[in-house]
Amino acid sequence: MSNGLEDVIAAQTVLSDVDGARGTLIVRGVSLDDLLARRFEDVLELLWEGFLPVENLAASLGAARIRVFEQIRSDPALLELSPTEAMRLMLARLPDGDSAETALALVAGPAVFTPALLRLKAGHQPLAPDAALPHATDILRMCTGKVHSQVQAAALDRYLVTVADHGLNASTFAARVVASTGAGLTSSALAALSALKGPLHGGAPGPVLDMLDAVGTPTNAGVWVEEALARGERLMGFGHRIYRVRDPRADALKGAVRMLGAARAINPVRLAVAEATEAAALEALRRKKPDRPLDTNVEFYTALLLEALGFPRMAFTCVFAMGRMGGWMAHAREQVLTGRLIRPKSVYVGPVPKMVA
Numbered sequence: 001m002s003n004g005l006e007d008v009i010a011a012q013t014v015l016s017d018v019d020g021a022r023g024t025l026i027v028r029g030v031s032l033d034d035l036l037a038r039r040f041e042d043v044l045e046l047l048w049e050g051f052l053p054v055e056n057l058a059a060s061l062g063a064a065r066i067r068v069f070e071q072i073r074s075d076p077a078l079l080e081l082s083p084t085e086a087m088r089l090m091l092a093r094l095p096d097g098d099s100a101e102t103a104l105a106l107v108a109g110p111a112v113f114t115p116a117l118l119r120l121k122a123g124h125q126p127l128a129p130d131a132a133l134p135h136a137t138d139i140l141r142m143c144t145g146k147v148h149s150q151v152q153a154a155a156l157d158r159y160l161v162t163v164a165d166h167g168l169n170a171s172t173f174a175a176r177v178v179a180s181t182g183a184g185l186t187s188s189a190l191a192a193l194s195a196l197k198g199p200l201h202g203g204a205p206g207p208v209l210d211m212l213d214a215v216g217t218p219t220n221a222g223v224w225v226e227e228a229l230a231r232g233e234r235l236m237g238f239g240h241r242i243y244r245v246r247d248p249r250a251d252a253l254k255g256a257v258r259m260l261g262a263a264r265a266i267n268p269v270r271l272a273v274a275e276a277t278e279a280a281a282l283e284a285l286r287r288k289k290p291d292r293p294l295d296t297n298v299e300f301y302t303a304l305l306l307e308a309l310g311f312p313r314m315a316f317t318c319v320f321a322m323g324r325m326g327g328w329m330a331h332a333r334e335q336v337l338t339g340r341l342i343r344p345k346s347v348y349v350g351p352v353p354k355m356v357a
Contacts, residue, residue, distance in 0.1 A: 253301035
């Protein structure tokens, strides 16, 4: 038995390959480095090839944003929920099915619902999508009503591309399990989002900012890290279940953060604190835990990037879902078309009833 299904092969896939030993990510034959030269819409088309055919995907996704905006209702109960829980409820209102139209609506959902929910929580009216804009540009515009700089839109687009797919992680596996029952894409998406919400998965980037708040200044980074490790605390944004070396997505997003820094679109003090904390953490972890591969992971620079783009930390999981939904849809369709009902065994270790002679 492998506890937690460690190293158990549960599916064959053409979608993505995560090599934890080498620190590489390949999506349908394209390395992450090369993938970063493409827009999110292009990566979505790559993922969906053969599973969810869509003509003129960018225009179709823009039209889907318009359609799902009609699902937004003035419901006070939504404002009492966290953004992730409210978005899950709104996604549940979308029709279930296995069509490309359903998949487009589900990808458009987090992109439209998240800005709407944030505006409603701030006392403002939601802004309708602009189907003519690129996906990342329209997301930022729906949040604030302003057309953001090219650098900001490119940074969000890079984030969406970077997190679009990542092997058989917990949320993707949840999507495939539900899809294997024939339940439909919306049901698969809801299962995946519920898994993503957990603090050990997509709910993790927010605490990185809590850590940086506690560090306070670049000169305090070394002392704070040493004291945190002495207390037995986990350093947020370091270490990964799969990667034995540095998470390649961390470097992809660090590049986006530096783009924002060069354009003066990120708080320079926050960036300095983050860089000092990363350097101090890596040095301390290698010295104190030389037998454990604890390097920077995707969460560290995700937190900095999304904060710089104006997303509150309570909405980070929703933004993660904006990018990962496309991968969930591809995996769900791949499971339906090439797999079978997922039904693993368990080993019973409970009490055994007494047998009567």
